[in-house]
Amino acid sequence: MTNGVEAIHSSFGIRHYFMNIVLVEPEIPPNTGNVARLCAATRSTLHLIEPFGFKLDDTHLKRAGMDYWRHVEWHRWKNWTAFAQGLPATARLWFVESNGPLVYSEAKFSADDYIVFGRETAGLPKQLLEENRERWLRIPMFNPNARSLNLSNCVALVLFEGLRQQEFRGEQFLTTDEHGWGKGFMGRAGFSMGSWL
Numbered sequence: 001m002t003n004g005v006e007a008i009h010s011s012f013g014i015r016h017y018f019m020n021i022v023l024v025e026p027e028i029p030p031n032t033g034n035v036a037r038l039c040a041a042t043r044s045t046l047h048l049i050e051p052f053g054f055k056l057d058d059t060h061l062k063r064a065g066m067d068y069w070r071h072v073e074w075h076r077w078k079n080w081t082a083f084a085q086g087l088p089a090t091a092r093l094w095f096v097e098s099n100g101p102l103v104y105s106e107a108k109f110s111a112d113d114y115i116v117f118g119r120e121t122a123g124l125p126k127q128l129l130e131e132n133r134e135r136w137l138r139i140p141m142f143n144p145n146a147r148s149l150n151l152s153n154c155v156a157l158v159l160f161e162g163l164r165q166q167e168f169r170g171e172q173f174l175t176t177d178e179h180g181w182g183k184g185f186m187g188r189a190g191f192s193m194g195s196w197l
Contacts, residue, residue, distance in 0.1 A: 018044045018073075019162050020114040021155055022093075024080065027053030027120045034152035040068040042159060043170065047114070049077045080128075087114070093135060096158055097124045098148070100138035107137055109162035120151050 021044050026032045032048070039046040056076075077083040087093075093114045094107055118124035129136050139154055149157075 020045045022047040022114050022116040024049045025119045029054040031151040035155050036072050037068040040071040046072055046074040049083050095132050096137045100136035102137050104137040104158045109165050115158055
């Protein structure tokens with residue numbers, strides 16, 4: 001799927017450094033909206049796997065994503081099987097869930113990796129995790145009374161670690177006018193990307 005944001009970047013010959021974020025059966029609209037906004041800001045691809053706990057025209061979903069949805073490359077999948085069958089042969093998946101044998105910062109991420117997150121109330125299926133123990137990641141927790149972190153916060157933590165390992169290649173800098181208002185993004189090559197957020 002191609003959208004306006006990708007067309008802008010590809011026209012300047014910038015390499016695709018995006019990662020893939022996968023939400024399995026998301027339940028809370030604002031979380032998914034926030035993740036969509038995160039994907040827009042990082043030029044990452046969002047994969048949403050049904051069933052959802054909301055409708056895609058949900059007001060809370062739109063409000064959280066603001067007008068960023070039109071800048072996101074995203075795909076909708078009927079179920080996990082359809083998603084898995086649609087993956088490239090070389091795809092590598094990382095599964096983020098509590099009690100994983102690896103801390104997320106120990107993973108060695110690549111640009112086209114898929115980072116998978118489960119439902120807010122139930123997480124990822126235990127069988128799926130056990131079948132992929134070598135790529136089962138956890139986010140450290142320090143208070144036994146705190147059951148979990150917000151989904152969109154988890155996505156941000158792990159995604160930005162992946163981008164950090166890639167040295168934040170493709171980063172754009174916000175340019176401003178004489179009043180200090182943001183008017184676009186400046187690439188490291190020195191050209192303006194236009195106002196797209």
